[in-house]
Amino acid sequence: RKRRRREAQRTQRGSLYFCVPPSCVASTPMTDFEVQEDKTMYPFSTNPEWSDITPLKQDDGPNPVVSILYSKRFSESMDYFRAILQKDERSPRALRLCSEIIDLNSANYTAWHFRRACLKELDSNLTEELKYVSEITLQTPKNYQLWFHRRKLVEWLNDPSLELEFTAKVLESDSKNYHVWSHRSWVNQHFNLWDGELAFTKSLLEQDLRNNSAFNHRYTVVKHTTGFTREVIQSESRFVFELITKAPNNESAWNYLRGLFDTNEFSQHDEFQRFTEDVISGTKSVHAYSFLVDILMRRKQNSDLLRAVEICKNLGSELDEIRVKYWKYVEKLIRQQIQDE
Amino acid sequence: HIAMSYTALSVLKIVGDDFSRLNRKSIINALRSLQCDNGSFMPVATESENDMRFVFCACAISEMLHDWSGFDPKKAVEFIVESQSYDGGFGLRRGTEGHGGSTYCAVAALSLLGAIDSVRDRTGLIRWCISRQGDGFSGRPNKSSDSCYSFWIGATLKMLDAYDLTCPERNREFNMSCQSSFGGFGKVPEARPDLLHSYMGLCGLSLMGLDDLQKIDPVFGFGVRAAAHDPLEHLKTTRGSKSPSS
Numbered sequence: 001r002k003r004r005r006r007e008a009q010r011t012q013r014g015s016l017y018f019c020v021p022p023s024c025v026a027s028t029p030m031t032d033f034e035v036q037e038d039k040t041m042y043p044f045s046t047n048p049e050w051s052d053i054t055p056l057k058q059d060d061g062p063n064p065v066v067s068i069l070y071s072k073r074f075s076e077s078m079d080y081f082r083a084i085l086q087k088d089e090r091s092p093r094a095l096r097l098c099s100e101i102i103d104l105n106s107a108n109y110t111a112w113h114f115r116r117a118c119l120k121e122l123d124s125n126l127t128e129e130l131k132y133v134s135e136i137t138l139q140t141p142k143n144y145q146l147w148f149h150r151r152k153l154v155e156w157l158n159d160p161s162l163e164l165e166f167t168a169k170v171l172e173s174d175s176k177n178y179h180v181w182s183h184r185s186w187v188n189q190h191f192n193l194w195d196g197e198l199a200f201t202k203s204l205l206e207q208d209l210r211n212n213s214a215f216n217h218r219y220t221v222v223k224h225t226t227g228f229t230r231e232v233i234q235s236e237s238r239f240v241f242e243l244i245t246k247a248p249n250n251e252s253a254w255n256y257l258r259g260l261f262d263t264n265e266f267s268q269h270d271e272f273q274r275f276t277e278d279v280i281s282g283t284k285s286v287h288a289y290s291f292l293v294d295i296l297m298r299r300k301q302n303s304d305l306l307r308a309v310e311i312c313k314n315l316g317s318e319l320d321e322i323r324v325k326y327w328k329y330v331e332k333l334i335r336q337q338i339q340d341e
Numbered sequence: 342h343i344a345m346s347y348t349a350l351s352v353l354k355i356v357g358d359d360f361s362r363l364n365r366k367s368i369i370n371a372l373r374s375l376q377c378d379n380g381s382f383m384p385v386a387t388e389s390e391n392d393m394r395f396v397f398c399a400c401a402i403s404e405m406l407h408d409w410s411g412f413d414p415k416k417a418v419e420f421i422v423e424s425q426s427y428d429g430g431f432g433l434r435r436g437t438e439g440h441g442g443s444t445y446c447a448v449a450a451l452s453l454l455g456a457i458d459s460v461r462d463r464t465g466l467i468r469w470c471i472s473r474q475g476d477g478f479s480g481r482p483n484k485s486s487d488s489c490y491s492f493w494i495g496a497t498l499k500m501l502d503a504y505d506l507t508c509p510e511r512n513r514e515f516n517m518s519c520q521s522s523f524g525g526f527g528k529v530p531e532a533r534p535d536l537l538h539s540y541m542g543l544c545g546l547s548l549m550g551l552d553d554l555q556k557i558d559p560v561f562g563f564g565v566r567a568a569a570h571d572p573l574e575h576l577k578t579t580r581g582s583k584s585p586s587s
Contacts, residue, residue, distance in 0.1 A: 109342070113387050148390040176484065182437055210483040216438040219427055223436070251472060251482040259427030262462075290468075326471045326506040333464075 041093075041100060042073050044080045049093060055079030056086060074104050085114060090121035099132075106136065112145045116152060126157050134166060141170055147179045151186060163187040168200070175204060176213045185220055197221040202239075209243045212252040219259055228263040236260055241275050244288075248279050254287035258294065269295060286320045297334060305338050343375060343384040347398040350405045355567040365406050365573075372399050372411030380413070380420030381434060392433040393424060397446035400453040401561060407576035418456045421447045428482070429465030439469060441480035441493040448497045449560050457500070467503045470494050474507055477515030478545075487528045488519040488538050491545025496559035499548060509549035516542050516549075 044050045081101050084094050098115040133150050167184040204214035226232045243253045273295050279288040289311050296308040316327030374386045382395035403409045423435045430439020431447035451457045473479050477486030478494045498504040518530040525534025526542030547554040558568035
């Protein structure tokens with residue numbers, strides 16, 4: 001029964017969605033459980049290793065509001081952690097205590113910070129520490145503190161050799177995990193490791209051509225390596241054309257195409273337009289029409305602008321009704337442009 | 342922690358505190374040690390990650406205390422502007438994927454800085470936000486709707502004067518379907534409700550204006566009544582302007 005409860009808690013924490021700003025609070029278990037029955041130091045009060053420590057209770061003042069119903073294990077562990085913090089004791093047992101706290105609340109940034117202080121003080125094996133972080137990543141892959149901690153370790157070790165493989169592995173369970181892509185990007189830039197990155201994004205897109213994160217990463221890679229030269233824009237657009245042909249209404253692909261188009265330096269508008277018109281002749285793709293409007297708006301000839309107006313009308317009334325007000329707004333912008341010209 | 346400072350000050354405004362017991366100087370001085378060379382902010386002075394979430398927090402804190410002396414606003418604006426993705430949305434920092442949460446933080450921070458015109462591609466930003474609507478709103482292209490984005494994206498559009506371009510009826514339908522049978526909102530229909538989605542889902546509904554809810558200030562993310570409670574109003578420099586540079 002204990003193990004089943006443990007698994008339930010893991011799943012709950014793992015699936016808890018952490019939206020980005022400014023939340024950094026993880027869930028607190030309502031029941032006691034032991035992660036590793038042989039490794040936990042709880043209960044501390046009867047643990048001879050901790051007999052010298054006077055636990056420090058949380059001080060919420062005389063009139064606490066919205067008090068959290070902490071589990072006994074959570075409260076006691078934190079009481080001992082507060083005591084250790086006050087002492088600034090950077091010892092092996094303190095390091096283990098940090099693990100306990102992180103297990104109870106992986107977003108406790110103080111525990112992560114103190115953990116790093118202990119690692120430094122104890123001159124710990126950072127490669128082992130990297131293993132520890134990797135293990136808990138699989139439980140809480142969307143935790144900011146964990147990924148920053150990993151970054152520090154990689155920095156201190158000055159060794160990125162595991163990172164590309166590790167990030168690829170985590171992406172296998174969630175190919176759009178923002179933290180993972182962010183970390184991978186950091187590794188690329190910090191260590192100037194770009195070989196194989198384009199190919200990596202290609203393989204991710206082969207698995208799922210709607211992976212917006214993979215497109216974004218590809219853009220960043222190109223930007224940092226070759227840059228968007230005429231040749232690169234040509235080869236990249238061919239690449240995206242293929243993907244669009246497979247899924248003509250894939251917003252991520254069209255956004256990437258627009259990104260290439262917006263680099264502005266080379267007027268390959270004709271090729272982009274030809275392709276888009278081609279798509280439209282086969283499928284009534286909303287994003288294709290939307291992109292065509294953008295191309296036509298760049299052209300400035302009345303005939304093009306008037307055509308763009310017609311497309312907006314069609315999108316608003318038929319193809320993209322949910323955005324009818326938006327297409328009316330774009331139509332207004334174009335009419336304004338016609339007047340201005 | 343900068344997010345805790347932002348939250349604490351917000352709560353004080355909401356409950357109508359007079360701010361007299363605050364050590365305002367120390368809060369503002371702390372911001373100085375939190376700003377990075379690239380204009381971004383860390384949440385704590387001991388080394389930590391830095392990104393758009395905390396840029397917003399720094400700006401909100403400065404506005405609530407009417408004291409912009411704690412950091413370099415030009416660098417902050419530069420950091421924000423550089424974080425706009427090729428697809429129009431804002432990432433957590435330069436080069437990262439456009440995301441609803443970071444987009445909100447970016448646009449709200451720029452609003453507070455009086456620098457919303459610094460956005461390089463306003464058209465693209467509006468297009469990106471409007472495209473986030475499926476039934477409800479998603480946080481990124483090709484991801485499913487999630488009730489909290491009715492606020493992150495909704496508030497962003499409000500700040501850009503483009504909220505009227507959305508379809509509130511469909512948005513409302515989605516949010517309501519995320520309401521659990523025993524109360525609260527989850528991120529998607531059938532999901533367990535949680536505080537964050539309940540808060541954001543309600544804010545999103547308020548923005549839609551279709552239910553009898555108090556109006557939400559899109560910049561701060563709490564009610565306009567609370568936002569108007571301004572015990573330090575006498576410290577405001579220029580009337581109607583939130584810009585430290587005006």
